[in-house]
Amino acid sequence: MKRLLCVMAVTVCVFAMTAPGALASVPYPDNCVVVWQDIEQDAIILCPDCDGSYLDITVRDQFNVPMPGVLVQVTFSNVTELVLLQPCEGTTDIGGHVNISPCASLDLHPDSLLVPTSGVTVTCLGVTLVVNPSPPVDGPSQFGVQQDPCGPGRPIFSPDFNNDQCVEGLDFSYFALDWLSCDPCSRSNFDRLCPGPDCVCVEALDFAIFAVHWVHGPGSPPCP
Ligand SMILES: [Ca+2]
Ligand SMILES: [Ca+2]
Numbered sequence: 001m002k003r004l005l006c007v008m009a010v011t012v013c014v015f016a017m018t019a020p021g022a023l024a025s026v027p028y029p030d031n032c033v034v035v036w037q038d039i040e041q042d043a044i045i046l047c048p049d050c051d052g053s054y055l056d057i058t059v060r061d062q063f064n065v066p067m068p069g070v071l072v073q074v075t076f077s078n079v080t081e082l083v084l085l086q087p088c089e090g091t092t093d094i095g096g097h098v099n100i101s102p103c104a105s106l107d108l109h110p111d112s113l114l115v116p117t118s119g120v121t122v123t124c125l126g127v128t129l130v131v132n133p134s135p136p137v138d139g140p141s142q143f144g145v146q147q148d149p150c151g152p153g154r155p156i157f158s159p160d161f162n163n164d165q166c167v168e169g170l171d172f173s174y175f176a177l178d179w180l181s182c183d184p185c186s187r188s189n190f191d192r193l194c195p196g197p198d199c200v201c202v203e204a205l206d207f208a209i210f211a212v213h214w215v216h217g218p219g220s221p222p223c224p
Pocket of ligand 1: 159160161162163164165166167168170171
């Protein structure tokens with residue numbers, strides 16, 4: 001009997017030691033929400049001032065409980081022209097929520113007239129939450145990420161074409177070179193639209209988006 005009690009006591013101790021680990025919270029992708037916000041027709045627009053498209057992320061565990069204080073990281077792939085100006089990551093708040101706004105420029109050759117595309121992966125505590133996050137359900141959906149005519153992944157636009165981390169005159173010269181051109185995948189076709197009966201893809205609405213970011217750059221004042 002004494003021996004049986006001893007075995008039971010050891011069993012209880014082992015269970016008590018292992019149970020917390022077994023019940024530890026881990027991010028559970030099916031319970032997480034990751035969507036792009038402030039995008040144009042599924043295309044990502046990134047600015048060196050970090051005020052372009054952003055990822056709206058909520059992390060929940062296997063019990064559907066929000067996970068506060070966990071680091072979420074975003075990585076881009078297959079886009080050598082993208083220059084991230086700081087780590088693309090953030091820590092969730094008490095509700096398990098974080099917005100991550102990539103701060104980035106492009107480093108395009110003047111002759112590279114087409115927008116680059118990229119895959120995007122969001123991870124938390126070593127768990128992949130999602131690959132190629134989508135816009136909100138009621139958001140833009142002109143192109144699916146798999147069948148985007150501009151390439152695999154999502155188009156990555158930036159009004160800072162030349163990676164001097166300032167949206168200024170040289171960028172305007174890139175835009176002016178593309179003005180009234182006819183290619184839906186033009187690096188300057190920020191809204192992805194080619195309105196009207198004629199093929200004009202880079203026009204006033206694209207300039208309006210470009211102008212929003214004029215003289216934007218990191219820091220304050222943003223541009224030297
Ligand atoms: Ca620039
Ligand atoms: Ca356009």
